[in-house]
Amino acid sequence: MSKRALCLPFLALLLSAAADAPVRAQAAGAASPPQSDVSSGERKFATVTGIVYLDANRNGRRDRTERGLAGVKVSNGRAVVASDAQGRYVLPAEAPMTVFVIKPPEYATPTGANGLPRFWEQVFPDGSPALKYGGIPAGPVPASLDFGLLPAPRPARDAALKMLVFGDPQPKTRTDVGYYERDIVAPLIGRHDAKLGLSVGDIVSDDLSLYPEMNQVTAKLGVPWLHVAGNHDLDFDAGTDEDSLLSFRNVYGPDTYAWEEPQASFVVLDDVVYRPGEKPAYVGGLREEQFEFLRGYLATLPKDRRLVIAAHMPFFDPVPGVESFRRADRERLFTLLREHTRVLLISAHTHNQRHYRHGADSGWHGAQPLHEYNVGATCGAFWSGVKDAQGIPDTTMSDGTPNGYAWLTIQADGDYALRYQVARAEAAASIGLHAPKVLRQGAYPAYGVYANVFMGEADTRVEYRIDGGEWKPMRRVLQPDPRLLAENIADDAADTLRGYDRSPEADVSTHLWRGALPTDLAVGEHRVDVRAFDRWQGEQTASVTYRLQQAAE
Structure with missing residues (x-):
């Protein structure tokens, strides 16, 4: 089966392909999937199948009375398919992999034990390589890998989406986690009207054992929270780029995925290419399977729908003449995005704040400049500087921007507005x-x-x-x-x-x-x-x- 066929956006198209007879049989409920070199115990499989269903009673399992949901997109990070009329999907088994549902606008995802959205399952029958921070443990692959979605309140026709955007929380110690809680999160609890949150990488500063404490704090904000992988979220003892986010993925799920709200579609990209043994040890860029995922997913979207691309490394080069993001990858990405007329890029990493308008010089050839917002860091300058009366460091960034976070508001028609909020300051402190x-x-x-x-x-x-x-x-x-x-x-x-x-x-x-x-x-x-x-x-x-x-x- 060709990779191009696997990326077709709708399962109906997938099932109609003449070369895909084994997949058609599996989608129709065949008892024996084709053989391959991927195994889970005694069972060998070439495809992963399951049902996307409405978890009406919210018990986390599919009951007989709960109906399947048609047209919900599911992916393994490379192929994108859609569930059929009964909610069934079929994906190629490219284990080890993370299978995830792309949350549709009219539904919500369950919440995991860590308070964060749960929309994925790991397919790692033999586990991952042994890593300092654990990687992904081995686990059986069920015969049906099902995803339950929850009904979401229908927003008013003209309702806007308000969301919080955090760049680089990046605690290096539990003391820094305390700063994050007191400086950023606590002032928002019970006082915000956000419906979604996004942390744009460097969730921690190399010590991945801090993830549970960070999640416990972030979950206090009470909204679904998406996480981007950053260069300080890597497994530095991994031998390859492909294995460098296994511990991150064990906690947060896929490193590249999509999420849909009524007002906009979001794509989260891991754009940190790990290069063990080289200096620098990483560079901005994308992997081949990410381009395949993007091609498959973008084909399902109207060209005039608001599309937000979130990644940690900036797509521009902060130091002129120094290629911090591979130009060839940027040009490939921009070619995929060119026909989409309403794109916003969000990045972090620099511990500065700026807006960048991409044009022909950076490989963008759209009708209008492409806006990238490089958001300031919630940790500012890595929680540095003189402490105030509350014992929290000043942590002003090197460009003079105080630490804080951003508000992104997307209207029902896709228009957006941005506002930067200085930590613990009045809204007017701009x-x-x-x-x-x-x-x-x-x-x-x-x-x-x-x-x-x-x-x-x-x-x-x-x-x-x-x-x-x-x-x-x-x-x-x-x-x-x-x-x-x-x-x-x-x-x-x-x-x-x-x-x-x-x-x-x-x-x-x-x-x-x-x-x-x-x-x-x-x-x-x-x-x-x-x-x-x-x-x-x-x-x-x-x-x-x-x-x-x-x-x-």
């Missing part, structure tokens, strides 16, 4: 200001106020005024944020450590603006107002003061 406290009256106006507009882009309009006067444009500058530079200097000057880890060295920010401060005003305090016009949230404001003082020669 601009960081830095200005000198005092200047000499009459001095040459060589000193400025700096505005770090956390969601700013190159074309963002940023203005300032002094003492309620006329608004004037600020100039975008590519340089480090002076507030973080001041922290670097304070760390250098300190005789003892100011925190467990120092703040990061300030790096060039892509969203920093400057305005010169006048010195020809009256002695005393002067107010500086700054406003930035966000494409989704509208006018955002912040203010700061400085003083003018006379000085004797």
Whole structure:
């Protein structure tokens, strides 16, 4: 059977293929599947079959009265098929593999013991290679690998999907897990209206034994939560890229999958290619079976449906001229996406925040630039910096963005809006200001106020005024944020450590603006107002003061 045939989106097409007579027999309920080199005890099989059904009584098993669900997509990470009128599906057995259902918009998935969505089953009859963090244990493959779905409340026709997006939680210790809980999760409990959550990789920082604690904390938010694999989620004792996420998969399921809501379809991609023994040990890219999965899945979607692609490594190269994501893989991906007119890319990894608009220079040839949002990290700069009164590190990122998370709102028609939320701050905290406290009256106006507009882009309009006067444009500058530079200097000057880890060295920010401060005003305090016009949230404001003082020669 050709791989192309296996990727056909609907089982009806799969069953009609003349070359697929053995699969047709199995789909019709044949007792003996074809033989292959894949086995589970005495049983050998070339296909995996099962039923997708409505678990009406929510008991986690298929009862005789519970009906099968037609047209639900199921995958092994390579082939994508759809259940027939009785809810039955047939997939090629490419064990070891993770078989998963693609949650349809009108249904929900059960919740696992860890509080996270359970929409997959492992097909590892002989287990995985022995790994420090366990990998995937051996387990029998049932004759029918069934998936129960739950009815979901039908949203209003114009209902929007609000979701939380966390980049790089990345705790290295249980102390850091505590920061994650107190800084990020606890302030949201009982106070948010999100219906879905997404963590965009680096769920932990190399210590995969922290997964249970992280899941226990995240589950307190009470919504289905999707997880992307990051470079710090790897089994570094694995011998190949294919085996490098076995422990991650044992906890979170497939590393590449899809999930559907009424407002949008989501594709989660593992885009970290592990290269054991090489330097660097990983690079951004995709595997061949991921392209096959994408071809099969994208063929099932309307071209104008909102599509969100989430991956850990950015698809752009943060350092110009350094290929951190394989260009050939990016171009193949963009070719698959080209006819889809409403695509949003979400990435993390950089511990900075920026928007990137892909064009021909990065291999995108769509009618409009392709938007990628590289979300700031919930751990900020790896939980570093001086602790505040609550004992939580400052952890500002190297581009001057405070740690936090994003809100993604997708309307019923697929339009979306993004907002960045600084951890434990008011919703309006979208601009960081830095200005000198005092200047000499009459001095040459060589000193400025700096505005770090956390969601700013190159074309963002940023203005300032002094003492309620006329608004004037600020100039975008590519340089480090002076507030973080001041922290670097304070760390250098300190005789003892100011925190467990120092703040990061300030790096060039892509969203920093400057305005010169006048010195020809009256002695005393002067107010500086700054406003930035966000494409989704509208006018955002912040203010700061400085003083003018006379000085004797």
